[in-house]
Amino acid sequence: MKKLKSLDDLRKLQEETYQAIKLRLSGTPLEENLPLYHILVCSGTGCTSSRSHQVRARLEEEIRKRRLGERVKVFKTGCFGFCKMGPVMVVHPDRTFYIHVQPEDVDEILDSHMAHGKVVERLLYHSPRTGQLQRTMDEIDFFRKQLRIALRNCGVINPEDITEYIALDGYRALGEILTRRTPPQEIIEEVKKSGLRGRGGAGFPTGLKWEYAAGYPGDTKYVLCNADEGDPGAFMDRSILEGDPHSVLEAMIIAGYCIGARQGYIYVRAEYPIAVQRLEIAIDQARQLGLLGDNILGSGFAFHLDIRLGAGAFVCGEETALIQSVMGLRGEPRPRPPFPAEVGLWEKPTLNNNVETFANIPVILRRGGEWYAGIGTPDSKGTKVFALAGQIVNTGLIEVPMGTTLREIIYDIGGGIPEGRAFKAVQTGGPSGGSIPAAHLDTRIDFKSLAEIGSMMGSGGLIVMDETDCMVDIARFYLEFTQDESCGKCVPCRVGTKRLLEILERITAGKGEMEDLQLLEDLCHDIKDASLCGLGQTAPNPVLSTLEYFRHEYIAHIKEKRCPAGVCHGLLRVIISDEKCIACGICARICPVNAISGERKKPPYHIHQDICIKCGACIAKCPVEAIYKR
Amino acid sequence: MGSPLGQAAAENWRRLDEIIDYYKQQPGMLIRVLQKAQEVFGYLPPEVQTHIADRLQLPVSTVNGVVTFYSLFSQEATGKYTISVCLGTACYVKGAMEVLRAIEEELHIKAGETTLDRLFTLKPTRCIGACGLAPVITINEEVYGRLTPADIPSILYKYQKAGRKTAP
Numbered sequence: 005m006k007k008l009k010s011l012d013d014l015r016k017l018q019e020e021t022y023q024a025i026k027l028r029l030s031g032t033p034l035e036e037n038l039p040l041y042h043i044l045v046c047s048g049t050g051c052t053s054s055r056s057h058q059v060r061a062r063l064e065e066e067i068r069k070r071r072l073g074e075r076v077k078v079f080k081t082g083c084f085g086f087c088k089m090g091p092v093m094v095v096h097p098d099r100t101f102y103i104h105v106q107p108e109d110v111d112e113i114l115d116s117h118m119a120h121g122k123v124v125e126r127l128l129y130h131s132p133r134t135g136q137l138q139r140t141m142d143e144i145d146f147f148r149k150q151l152r153i154a155l156r157n158c159g160v161i162n163p164e165d166i167t168e169y170i171a172l173d174g175y176r177a178l179g180e181i182l183t184r185r186t187p188p189q190e191i192i193e194e195v196k197k198s199g200l201r202g203r204g205g206a207g208f209p210t211g212l213k214w215e216y217a218a219g220y221p222g223d224t225k226y227v228l229c230n231a232d233e234g235d236p237g238a239f240m241d242r243s244i245l246e247g248d249p250h251s252v253l254e255a256m257i258i259a260g261y262c263i264g265a266r267q268g269y270i271y272v273r274a275e276y277p278i279a280v281q282r283l284e285i286a287i288d289q290a291r292q293l294g295l296l297g298d299n300i301l302g303s304g305f306a307f308h309l310d311i312r313l314g315a316g317a318f319v320c321g322e323e324t325a326l327i328q329s330v331m332g333l334r335g336e337p338r339p340r341p342p343f344p345a346e347v348g349l350w351e352k353p354t355l356n357n358n359v360e361t362f363a364n365i366p367v368i369l370r371r372g373g374e375w376y377a378g379i380g381t382p383d384s385k386g387t388k389v390f391a392l393a394g395q396i397v398n399t400g401l402i403e404v405p406m407g408t409t410l411r412e413i414i415y416d417i418g419g420g421i422p423e424g425r426a427f428k429a430v431q432t433g434g435p436s437g438g439s440i441p442a443a444h445l446d447t448r449i450d451f452k453s454l455a456e457i458g459s460m461m462g463s464g465g466l467i468v469m470d471e472t473d474c475m476v477d478i479a480r481f482y483l484e485f486t487q488d489e490s491c492g493k494c495v496p497c498r499v500g501t502k503r504l505l506e507i508l509e510r511i512t513a514g515k516g517e518m519e520d521l522q523l524l525e526d527l528c529h530d531i532k533d534a535s536l537c538g539l540g541q542t543a544p545n546p547v548l549s550t551l552e553y554f555r556h557e558y559i560a561h562i563k564e565k566r567c568p569a570g571v572c573h574g575l576l577r578v579i580i581s582d583e584k585c586i587a588c589g590i591c592a593r594i595c596p597v598n599a600i601s602g603e604r605k606k607p608p609y610h611i612h613q614d615i616c617i618k619c620g621a622c623i624a625k626c627p628v629e630a631i632y633k634r
Numbered sequence: 635m636g637s638p639l640g641q642a643a644a645e646n647w648r649r650l651d652e653i654i655d656y657y658k659q660q661p662g663m664l665i666r667v668l669q670k671a672q673e674v675f676g677y678l679p680p681e682v683q684t685h686i687a688d689r690l691q692l693p694v695s696t697v698n699g700v701v702t703f704y705s706l707f708s709q710e711a712t713g714k715y716t717i718s719v720c721l722g723t724a725c726y727v728k729g730a731m732e733v734l735r736a737i738e739e740e741l742h743i744k745a746g747e748t749t750l751d752r753l754f755t756l757k758p759t760r761c762i763g764a765c766g767l768a769p770v771i772t773i774n775e776e777v778y779g780r781l782t783p784a785d786i787p788s789i790l791y792k793y794q795k796a797g798r799k800t801a802p
Binding site (some may be wrong): 274316 | 759
């Protein structure tokens with residue numbers, strides 16, 4: 005690759021590469037005499053683990069064998085978001101969306117679609133709601149209500165080819181800023197105007213953060229990117245890094261220009277090997293093209309970027325802890341102020357933003373802060389990426405305007421709850437957030453309204469739960485997580501979460517007392533008030549929100565010694581269904597403690613609960629599935 | 635070197651020194667050195683930690699503090715294959731615990747332990763960000779999604795077969 009020495013060089017490269025990629029943009033007319041196809045195969049973590057690379061290899065091999073190379077091109081892309089249907093691929097220019105594609109399907113796709121323009125119907129998406137065939141991305145329920153800004157390039161470009169990013173306006177914002185020598189304050193004003201708030205969780209206004217970091221004097225400053233997505237149930241940062249790493253790089257370089265930094269670090273989890281690899285490729289290509297390093301685009305501005313790998317500690321998502329970890333130390337947070345904008349990495353002013361926040365910046369600068377501020381709610385501008393998971397039909401990654409209701413997300417986009425089961429709650433904000441019951445499904449989600457109902461935006465994980473999930477157990481699950489991940493530096497968090505967990509374990513084991521509920525609440529408030537960092541301050545949220553909305557489940561555990569969802573092991577009873585039992589006697593013979601009695605051919609058999617050890621041996625052996633746990 | 639790592643490990647110590655020499659000029663590279671050292675030795679026994687502390691001129695308590703803080707680092711030898719069972723929320727509500735129990739039963743070890751033949755180490759892990767495939771496990775770098783306990787024996791068998799072939 006030849007170094008780009010000016011904005012003109014960049015523009016020229018964009019013009020050259022745009023022709024190659026424009027086929028993939030919506031609204032491209034089908035040129036009948038030139039049947040040229042781009043096949044985009046999802047290569048995110050989800051589809052890769054369902055063997056999308058084998059599909060791609062097979063495609064490439066067949067295309068070579070059939071000498072179709074001039075007409076059909078195969079690309080690997082980042083995540084399309086529709087992980088449930090993986091491996092997925094999209095064929096351009098007609099935007100046909102194929103799901104669950106196996107290597108054996110390759111021949112038929114080439115024979116039918118590429119040779120005769122006939123879509124392979126059996127690989128299309130059938131809407132379970134309407135029963136209709138939905139052929140293109142634009143028709144599919146899952147994509148229709150989405151507005152992709154941070155994810156604009158995910159699933160569109162090849163993340164391992166910088167020229168594809170450049171073709172779609174990539175590095176243009178940077179190029180124009182450096183060439184015109186736009187005063188940093190002007191750029192910061194634009195970011196402020198956009199109303200963008202940090203997408204890492206707390207939602208601090210991004211422009212203001214940039215302004216603070218720019219305001220502190222000093223020759224040495226740093227830009228950090230927090231890619232330590234530790235929130236269980238969130239994977240938007242991962243998908244952006246895997247699908248569009250350059251948008252993060254470009255934003256970091258611009259941030260460096262604005263605050264006067266010449267060095268940046270991306271702190272990424274070692275658990276994300278594909279993301280790390282794509283980042284390495286992206287940094288390397290940006291360096292080769294002269295978009296990173298000394299004298300960027302001939303402007304004299306220098307910015308360097310390095311990757312730091314996280315080593316598995318949730319608390320390192322907290323910015324002061326992250327800074328310790330970037331320096332190679334234990335990731336323990338420290339009190340703020342002073343904020344990292346003043347005293348950060350190696351005691352220098354440091355700007356720290358999350359991946360998704362950075363991914364929004366290049367578009368905002370290209371299209372203007374006002375455009376971005378026109379989307380969303382008065383309190384929260386723009387869009388938010390959510391990771392939909394749990395008991396939901398369409399698991400995956402979505403991006404919607406702020407202010408979309410939970411109901412729209414779960415039912416219209418997510419397709420509702422599988423197998424006709426009843427919705428119970430949606431958990432947002434992970435271990436820092438709370439569970440929202442059905443009564444609040446029409447809440448328009450933004451930072452403020454989520455906080456008002458006892459949850460929070462967090463990084464954007466949405467875990468849907470149904471009647472088979474026990475809310476007390478979920479609270480216990482989160483406390484086990486935070487207790488384990490507490491760095492141990494401050495007592496309220498280290499000891500407090502441990503005590504909370506013990507109480508919850510007692511309740512789920514059927515040994516709780518009604519007084520425990522008051523104790524839980526008091527302890528929660530103390531931990532919130534006294535903890536040093538965000539981890540401890542928000543750790544009680546899952547308990548408080550379940551106590552508020554699902555207190556009846558706590559009471560069932562304590563008073564009736566019963567788990568309504570049938571999850572808590574200590575409270576389960578093994579029961580024989582009167583109707584289904586055929587009195588074959590197998591269960592009584594298999595039972596190791598002789599807890600089952602009955603007369604052959606005279607149903608039903610009975611289990612004596614005080615003898616039963618709940619080993620489940622009878623459940624496995626029953627020929628008519630008449631035995632169950634509840 | 636009279637270490638429990640054996641004579642054949644001399645090569646490993648040479649590689650460790652190369653790693654330290656490569657990174658020691660830059661500040662704050664302790665975690666990176668430890669990551670690389672763990673790639674070489676498979677784990678971080680006390681001798682390795684002491685050596686790194688000496689060469690980087692850090693108190694050994696600092697090095698051990700970092701090793702014990704991060705879940706990526708192990709002070710005990712791990713198996714050839716590390717099975718990580720994701721216990722993120724999505725996997726948890728989709729039945730990851732049953733999958734974990736199935737593996738425990740199949741390998742006769744508890745979470746956190748290594749099999750006697752040093753083939754497998756079983757480790758519960760936090761969200762790996764593949765929630766769309768829940769429940770998920772990874773075996774070394776390989777990801778397996780949408781699992782039920784019934785899938786476990788055949789997946790493990792593949793590795794047991796491969797492991798036996800390469801065993802000395």
